[in-house]
Amino acid sequence: MESLPFFIFFSTLFIQSLHFLSFSADIITPDLPVKDGQTLISVSQSFELGFFSPGTSKYRYVGIWYKKSPETVVWVANRNNPLTDHFGVLTIDNRGNLVLLDQIKNIIWSSKSSSIIAGPVAQLLDSGNLVVRDNGSSRNTESYRWQSFDQPSDTLLPGMKLGWNLKTGQERYLYTWRSISDPSPGDFTYRLDIHGLPQLFIVVGSVKKVRSGPWNGIFFGGTPKVHNSVFEPILVRNEDEIYYTYRLLNNSVCSRLTLNQSGAVERLVMYGQNSGWTTIYSVPVDTCENYGQCGANGICRTRTSPICECLKGFKSIPEEELDIQNFYGSRKCETRLTLDCQSGEGFLKLPGVKLPDLLEFRLNESMNLKECEAECFKNCSCSAFATTNLSGGGDGSGCLMWFGNLIDIREQSGSTIGQDIHIRVPASELEMARSSKRKKMLKTALVASMSALLGIFVSGLVLCISWRKIKRKVGMDRRKEGMEAPLFDLDTIATATNNFAPDSIIGAGGFGSVYKGKLLTGQEIAVKKLSMNSGQGVEEFRNEVVLIAKLQHRNLVGLLGSCIHREERMLIYEYMPNKSLDYFIFGLIPLTHCLFCHISSLSICNVLHVLN
Incomplete structure (x- = not known):
């Protein structure tokens, strides 16, 4: 009985510990750190945080990955300072700093929060964002003192921001891993240029490698065309920040944007719980994506050979005259225009292209297309113009004017989305264009x-x-x-005569053959099938049928009907087992003179009766 109080005490303590641990499954506190071998899991079990060794590396890193895809790491804390053993601890100090400690309590990595927090906790959210906040504060974004979304790795998750905080000057961008076994920053970065209209760039150091077109109110020009039921691209521009992000349209689908080690940006989706990742597009898609592939004032077309040519109104510079230090790509084109405006100059529309880079430009977002054309026309150094915002439909709104060389234009293929640009050309080019249009x-x-x-x-x-x-x-x-006599169909007659079998023939002559048959009613018939060589037409046959139908006599064979099928002509008679009058006329039994005269006079009377 003496041990009973101790049992109750330890049981209560154990239950409370279990409750505290289950409540703390997604948070870190100063008293509840995460050790190597332990993990945090977000409430909906979408993401997991813990220690890992990438690829073949023996070093240890703290990272966040998809719970159902552990090999897909989306964020790394100590990317530049790995642990060399399995004794690391991730905790939060009393000032609100997340710190990663090694075996001897050295700080390997820290979030370096700028303010002191009372009751600090770190929490892994269902979005994949690791945030530091006051445990007693509301759980909105304003209460976050630090968040992993502000320090991206190679992956942009839904809700993450790619761009600039204009108040603090902080830039958020993606970088490649050095290798699959080394998450330290590689050579490529993916960032948002906010000079003028926002554009996306893949950059090596300070060198532009791939560029999207400017944001046009709906999407970045030149980006891959996606029949999109997965995500919605979003650009936010205000006095505090300018950034690109996206949101999922279907919560049952996972999607991420990743910059891989080769410098390609991939959009990947996972449609089901047990399905793998599918790439729905990747940039660059072809050679024309290379920045300035066709040089100044050139256009890149993958459907032509060679892929580069000068824009209308420009001409190629001979290779020996090229200044290697001052041109992009493999060629350069110079304008046919003079510096002074000339009579007859105008603009040619170049449809479906990625707009040129914003090097020398002027932006006015309040103008319409006509006003933009007039503004560009009166400035002789204005090379081209285009609208800036397509979200309102029609020709769009806003005015973007280029001055000097036009760099990095490409014709968009069927898999990418382009815009229209209006290029300044001399009168001769306009006339050629009009003539071509007339033709x-x-x-x-x-x-x-x-x-x-x-x-x-x-x-x-x-x-x-x-x-x-x-x-x-x-x-x-x-x-x-x-016709007074009924018509029979061919199938009925064919069935009755066993398909006009030879053993059904009971007579033949120049007119054709006579077949014996039996109708389905049991009545026996004689079918006179006229020869197709008789030359008798439908009208003649009709007259014959009408005449015979009226020449009925008890001593003559009765006409039951006829059959007309295409070129076939048939007469259907009663079958007379005791032979008919023609047998006596033409058969073997001789007629007496009286009988013959009687039959002849009877037939003549019937004929006269019909004719009358």
């Missing part, structure tokens, strides 16, 4: 006219054929209606 319009009109005539001809031909078929059918129907 195209004439060719288009000619093709349209020929197509219309062909359509009319085909329609008339179809109408004529249809009319003839209808007319023929009506004629056949009328002829059929004029």
Whole structure:
């Protein structure tokens, strides 16, 4: 019984410890650090923080990764100062600084918070952001004293900012890992240039390698075209900061933007819980993405060979005259314009391109397209102009004017999105363009006219054929209606005669053959199938049927009907097992003179009766 109080005390302490640990699964406090081998997991179990060794490295780093994809590390704390053993500890001090300590308590890395916090905690959020805040404060972004989103690695997550804090001067950008085993900063960076209109650059040191077009109110020009149900790009511009970010449109999908070791920016998505990452686009996509690939005043087209050519209104500079120190790419083009405005100058629209870099430019976001053209036209050194904002539809709004050389223009392919730019050209180029346009319009009109005539001809031909078929059918129907004897269909007669079997023939002559058959009703019939070589037409056959139908006599074979199928002509008679009058006329039994006279006079009377 003496041990009972101790048991109750330790049980209560154990339960309270479990409760505290479960509550603290996503936070670090001064009393609850994270040691190597332990992890923090965000509330929805989207992200995990802990110690790891990348690739083949034996060094230890503190990082954040996807819980369901542990190999996908999105942030590294001590990227420049790895631990050499497995005794590291990540904790937060009483001033609110996150610190990484080695085995002998040396500080390997620190968040270096600028202000003292009462009751500091570090928390791993479901967004993948590790934040430091006051434990008693509200959990909004204003309460964060430090956050990992302000110190990106090679990955931009939804909600992270790529750009500038204008108050503090802090720039947020991505950098490549040195290698898959070394997360220290590599050669490439991905950053937002806010000079004029924001543009995205992949940079090596201070050298531009790849550039997007300017932000046009909807997207960055020249970026890959995505049938996007995954994310929405967002650009924020205000007096405090300018940055690019994005938000997910489907919470069941994971998406990230990564700058890999080769200097390519990849957009990756994971659609299901157990599916892998899929790359939906990567930049650069081709040679024309290389910055200034075709030099000053040139345009890069992947569909042509060579891929570079001078813009309209510009001409190539001979290779021996090139100043190697002062041009981009493999060639340079110079303008055909003089420095003074000349009569007849104007602008040619170059559609679907990545707009040139903003080197010498003027920006006025309150003008429309017409005002922009007028402003550029009256300034002889204005090389080109374009609108800046396409979010309102139509031709867009705002005015961007370039002066001097035009650098890094490319024709956009079907997989990327381009804009229109208006290039200043001399009168001769305008006239050539107008002449070419007239020829195209004439060719288009000619093709349209020929197509219309062909359509009319085909329609008339179809109408004529249809009319003839209808007319023929009506004629056949009328002829059929004029026959007093019923019409049989071919299938019925073919069935009755066993498909006109040779053993069904009971007679033959120049007119054709006579078949014995039996209808489905059981009635026996004789089918006179006229020869196709008889030369008898439908009208003659009709008259014959009408005449025979009226020449009925008890001593003559009864006509049951007829059959007309295409070129086939058939008469269907009653079958007379005791032979008919023609047997006696042409058969072996001789007729007496009286009987013959009687039959002849009877037939003549019937014929006269019909004719009357």
